[in-house]
Amino acid sequence: MPPTSRALLDAWWVDRFHDPALEYRRLLAELFGTFLLVTAGAGGAVVPAATHVAIGRVAAVSAPGLTVLALILSIGAISGAHLNPAVSLAFAARGDFPWRRVPLYVLVQLVGATLAIVVLWALFGDVGSLGATAPGPHIDGLQAAGMELLLTAGLLTTILGTASRAQNIGPISAFGVAAYIVLAGLWSSPVSGASMNPARSFGPALVNGDFSKFWIYLAGPLAGAAVAVGLARLLRGPGGRDPLAARAAQGDSSAG
Numbered sequence: 001m002p003p004t005s006r007a008l009l010d011a012w013w014v015d016r017f018h019d020p021a022l023e024y025r026r027l028l029a030e031l032f033g034t035f036l037l038v039t040a041g042a043g044g045a046v047v048p049a050a051t052h053v054a055i056g057r058v059a060a061v062s063a064p065g066l067t068v069l070a071l072i073l074s075i076g077a078i079s080g081a082h083l084n085p086a087v088s089l090a091f092a093a094r095g096d097f098p099w100r101r102v103p104l105y106v107l108v109q110l111v112g113a114t115l116a117i118v119v120l121w122a123l124f125g126d127v128g129s130l131g132a133t134a135p136g137p138h139i140d141g142l143q144a145a146g147m148e149l150l151l152t153a154g155l156l157t158t159i160l161g162t163a164s165r166a167q168n169i170g171p172i173s174a175f176g177v178a179a180y181i182v183l184a185g186l187w188s189s190p191v192s193g194a195s196m197n198p199a200r201s202f203g204p205a206l207v208n209g210d211f212s213k214f215w216i217y218l219a220g221p222l223a224g225a226a227v228a229v230g231l232a233r234l235l236r237g238p239g240g241r242d243p244l245a246a247r248a249a250q251g252d253s254s255a256g
Contacts, residue, residue, distance in 0.1 A: 023101075023104075025078055025079070026078060026079040026080075026101075026105075026251060027079075027104055027105070027108045028108075029075040029078040029079035029081070029251075030079045030081075030082060030083065030105055030108045030109055030112065031108040031109070031111055031112040031115075032075075032112065033071045033075050033079070033081055033083045033112070034083045034084075034108070034109045034112030034113050034116075034199055035112040035113070035115050035116045035119075036067055036071060036116075037064060037067050037068060037071065037083050037116075037197075037200070038112065038113040038116035038117065038131075038199065038200050038203050039116040039119065039120065040063040040064050040066075040067040041063070041064040041067075041131065041195075041200050042116060042117060042120055042128075042130060042131020042132075042200075042203065042204060043063070043120060043131065044059070044060035044061075044063055044064075044131070045060070045128040045129065045130075045131040045132075046120045046124050046127055046128040046130060046131050047124070047128075048128070049124075049127035049128030050123075050124035050125065050127045050128070057185075057186075057189060058186065060185075060189070061181075061182055061184075061185025061186055061189050061194065062182050062185075064181055064185070064200075065178040065179070065180075065181035065182035065185070066178060066182075068081075068083065068174070068177060068178050068181055069174050069175060069177070069178035071083060072173070072174035072177060072178075073174050075251075076174065076248075076251060077251050078251045079105075079251045080097070080248065080249050080250050080251040081251070082105060082109070082249075083109065083197070083199075084109065084196070084197040084198070084199060084200075084221075085105075085106040085109055085110070085197075085198045085199055085221075086152055086156065086196070086197065086198060086221040086222060086224070086225040087156065087159060087225075088102050088105045088106055088109070089102060089106075089222065089225055090156045090159070090160065090225040090228055090229050091160075091249035091250075093225070093226070093229045094160060094229055094232060094239035094245070094249075095238065095239040096239055096245045096246045096248070096249040096250070097246075097249040097250055106199075109199040110199050110202050110203075112199070113199040113200060113202055113203035114202070114203045114206050114207065115203075116203055117130050117131065117203040117204050117206070117207040118207060121207060129204065129208065130204045130207055130208055131203075131204050132201070132204035132205065132208055132210070132213075133192065133193035133195045133200065133201045133204070133213070133216075133217055134193060134213050135191070135192055135193075135213070135216065136190045136191050136192070136193075139191050139192070141213065141215070141216050143191065143192075144191060144192040144193075144213075144216045144220070145192075145215075145216045145219055145220040145223075146220070147188055147191045147192040147194075147220070148192050148195060148196065148216060148217060148219075148220025148221055148224065149219075149220045149221070149223045149224040149227065150224065151184045151188055151192075151194055151196050151220075151224065152196045152220060152221040152223075152224025152225060152228070153224040153225075153227040153228045153231070154180060154184065154224075154228075155177070155180055155181065155184065155196050155224070155228075156224065156225050156227075156228030156229070157228045157231055157232070158176055158177055158180045159177055159228075160228060160229070160232045160245075161232070161235075162176050162177070162248075173248070181194075181196070184196065192216065192217075192220070195217045195221070196221055196224075197217075197221060198217055198218050198221055198222070200217070201214060201216075201217030201218075202214065202217075
């Protein structure tokens with residue numbers, strides 16, 4: 001595409017993004033997407049407790065990763081498919097997502113996560129701790145928080161890296177993100193549950209009325225996001241100057 005045509009396309013896309021009449025599309029996509037993600041993640045604990053049919057750890061950690069894969073491919077062009085407050089904050093800190101849009105994104109992500117737990121509770125009752133994330137046996141809170149920091153730093157590095165101009169691979173980036181989530185869960189879920197997502201842990205904490213361990217899943221992922229943003233700056237320089245990264249972060253309200 002000639003440079004002039006590319007510039008015109010970028011200007012048109014930015015205009016569409018800043019059209020407030022289209023914001024509901026992004027928020028609805030984030031709410032429903034987070035609902036599906038947390039249903040898959042928490043369901044891995046709730047369903048076997050309710051049915052007495054075991055779900056192996058491989059299946060339990062693969063389900064959220066595959067759900068993220070499907071959601072990025074299906075709603076990524078609408079909202080960016082953040083599905084995670086840490087992702088929204090990282091994109092904003094990187095300069096690829098407006099800070100003024102972060103509060104509503106985070107709000108609908110928390111609402112979507114809570115609705116997922118309410119639906120699981122309505123379907124199966126108060127079983128499986130409603131999928132609450134917690135440190136594993138013989139793991140203390142600081143160890144779990146440190147693991148969440150490490151895992152989230154890796155996740156956000158993957159997300160920010162595949163959204164950069166040098167490595168933007170479009171929809172294929174969904175496979176990289178999904179693969180990371182599955183692999184992280186395979187080796188680390190016995191330590192912290194491999195949440196990497198404050199919304200994922202917020203839903204069960206709210207419905208259970210128990211926030212005693214939530215600090216782990218807030219502090220760890222947010223610190224991990226900060227590490228990933230700092231690393232991205234060292235590796236690729238300041239953000240906020242790459243239209244491809246901005247599209248990956250913000251989606252395209254005209255999609256569909």
